[in-house]
Amino acid sequence: MQTVAPLNRRAQEILHSVVKEYIETGEPVGSRTISKRRRNDDLSAASIRNVMADLADEGYLSQPHTSAGRVPTEKAFQHYVRYLTASRMPPVEVDRLRAELGGLATFDERIERTSHILMEMTQNVGITAGMPRESQALDQVELLSLADRRVLMILVTRDGSVRNRVVSMRESISADELASLRNYVNRNFSGWLLGDARRELLRRMAEERAAYDATLRKLAVLYQMGLLDADAAPEIHMEGVSNLVGIHLHLTQEKMRELLRALEEKQRLIELLDRFLETPPGELAVQVGLEDASPVMKELVLIGLTLHTPSGYGAKVAVLGPMRMQYERVMAAVLHIGRAFESM
Numbered sequence: 001m002q003t004v005a006p007l008n009r010r011a012q013e014i015l016h017s018v019v020k021e022y023i024e025t026g027e028p029v030g031s032r033t034i035s036k037r038r039r040n041d042d043l044s045a046a047s048i049r050n051v052m053a054d055l056a057d058e059g060y061l062s063q064p065h066t067s068a069g070r071v072p073t074e075k076a077f078q079h080y081v082r083y084l085t086a087s088r089m090p091p092v093e094v095d096r097l098r099a100e101l102g103g104l105a106t107f108d109e110r111i112e113r114t115s116h117i118l119m120e121m122t123q124n125v126g127i128t129a130g131m132p133r134e135s136q137a138l139d140q141v142e143l144l145s146l147a148d149r150r151v152l153m154i155l156v157t158r159d160g161s162v163r164n165r166v167v168s169m170r171e172s173i174s175a176d177e178l179a180s181l182r183n184y185v186n187r188n189f190s191g192w193l194l195g196d197a198r199r200e201l202l203r204r205m206a207e208e209r210a211a212y213d214a215t216l217r218k219l220a221v222l223y224q225m226g227l228l229d230a231d232a233a234p235e236i237h238m239e240g241v242s243n244l245v246g247i248h249l250h251l252t253q254e255k256m257r258e259l260l261r262a263l264e265e266k267q268r269l270i271e272l273l274d275r276f277l278e279t280p281p282g283e284l285a286v287q288v289g290l291e292d293a294s295p296v297m298k299e300l301v302l303i304g305l306t307l308h309t310p311s312g313y314g315a316k317v318a319v320l321g322p323m324r325m326q327y328e329r330v331m332a333a334v335l336h337i338g339r340a341f342e343s344m
Contacts (some may be wrong), residue, residue, distance in 0.1 A: 007055075007079070010043075014051050014192060015060055019072045019080045023324050026248075028069035074289045077301075077323045081286045086331035097340040106160045107309075112237045114317055114341055121333040125263075125320030127304070128341075129236040129273055131314045136161070136194050139185045141227065143178040151178065153227055157194070167225040175220050183221050186225070192296055198228045234270050238263065248320045249299045259296040263305035263320075273316045277304045282342070284335055288323060303330050305338040 007015065017037060020027045031049035052070050055061045060079065061070040068178045072080070097117070104110045106190065111130045118126025142154040148174050189197040195339075206222055219227075262268050276287040284327055285304055292298035304318025317338045319330050 001030065007228065011051055011055060012079075012083075012234050014048060014070070015076055016080055016083070018052070018055075018061065018070060019076055020147070022072050023326065024179040026324060028071050030065055030069035067154050074298075074323065078288045081223045081327055084286075084327050084331065086284065086335045088148060088338045089332050094336055094340065096335055101340050106162070108161065108235055110341060111315070114337060115237040115239045117242070117337055118317065118319055119332060121129050121337070122319050122321065122325075122330045123240070124243055124325065124330065125238060127236070127238045127269065127273065127316075127318045127320060129234050129270060129316045130232045137187055138194055138197055138259070140190055141182055143182045143222070145173065145175050145178055149173070151222070153222065154230065158191070165226060167222070169218070169221065171218070177218060181222065184219070189228075193285060194228055198223075200204055201228065215222050236264070236269055237264055243321070246290075247324075249322065251296060255296050259294075260296055262296065272302070273304065273318060276302050277306050277316055277318065279306065281306050281308045282338075284331060286327070286331065299324060303327075305334060307338055307342045309342055317342060 009263060015032060017034050018029045021033060023036070031045045031052055034048050034052075035043065035045040043051075055076075056063060056070060060073060060076040062073050063070055080197045100117070101110050101113065107130055111128045115126040115128040118124075118128070120126075137158040139156040140159045141156070142217060144150055144152040146166065149169045151166045151167055151169055151173065153167060155165075184226075185201075189201070192200070201223060205223070218309070241260060244259070244324060245256070248254070249259075272290070272293050275293060276290070279284050279285040282305065285302075285306075290300045299322060300320060301323055302318055302320050304316055307315040308316065309315060317334060319334055321330065
């Protein structure tokens with residue numbers, strides 16, 4: 001496969017100047033504009049024009065009209081972001097983020113609030129997703145008898161998350177029997193990681209199968225119905241999709257509707273995050289151009305983090321927006337919000 005020759009320092013500086021100017025104005029950039037910005041440079045506008053012509057030949061710049069300036073391509077933005085670092089956020093703002101997220105009682109509330117904060121800070125689309133993992137620790141279970149041989153199973157984990165599930169029993173079960181089962185589970189497994197508790201309970205039931213009484217048989221039934229299972233479905237929130245409508249993505253009305261429909265599908269969002277945020281936990285990922293996920297996402301950028309929280313959840317926080325965005329500011333928002341979220 002043919003490799004692309006690296007740009008020399010002069011071409012790289014001019015390319016990045018074009019990208020910055022285009023981000024600021026949204027207009028094609030001419031050589032005179034770059035020349036004025038490079039006041040301490042002895043390059044003439046004609047020399048800059050020659051460099052820009054070479055960059056166009058190499059696929060970094062396009063020219064919408066014969067007499068117009070140049071517009072950076074996806075390849076140009078990809079080159080540009082490789083040399084960026086997140087801008088610094090004032091310590092007082094970092095403390096505010098941690099206090100705001102720390103004041104929320106549950107992981108689900110933090111997921112929802114984080115997507116909103118990302119949207120507010122970047123004026124793009126904020127996306128946050130969380131997946132419960134086996135490393136959640138059990139706080140307690142509660143079992144309540146309902147009508148028609150149904151049982152309400154309530155699972156509370158140490159991070160404050162609560163999962164409710166109603167199951168139907170083939171045989172009736174009394175309130176006293178449910179209390180006995182609840183006490184057995186809480187006494188033996190409170191504080192255990194859910195995965196460890198499930199494996200140990202399964203082992204005990206297998207070893208003592210011959211000694212089962214009616215109550216323990218009902219415990220086995222509740223176990224099979226997910227007594228110690230956290231909700232495995234991802235919790236995902238997205239805010240600010242309307243921000244995409246106000247930018248020029250070179251999409252027809254039908255293609256824009258297709259994009260909005262795609263973003264409404266939870267599974268599509270999860271696949272998008274999983275596919276493009278494969279970096280190690282805590283490492284910022286910047287993906288320019290999402291055409292591999294969908295042709296209508298060709299001009300979009302995803303900036304995000306994968307996180308592992310002390311409470312036992314895996315999480316992803318991200319911003320989705322146009323190529324023409326303030327990258328350093330968005331990267332800083334994602335990075336600092338992600339760190340605040342991860343510390344909860």
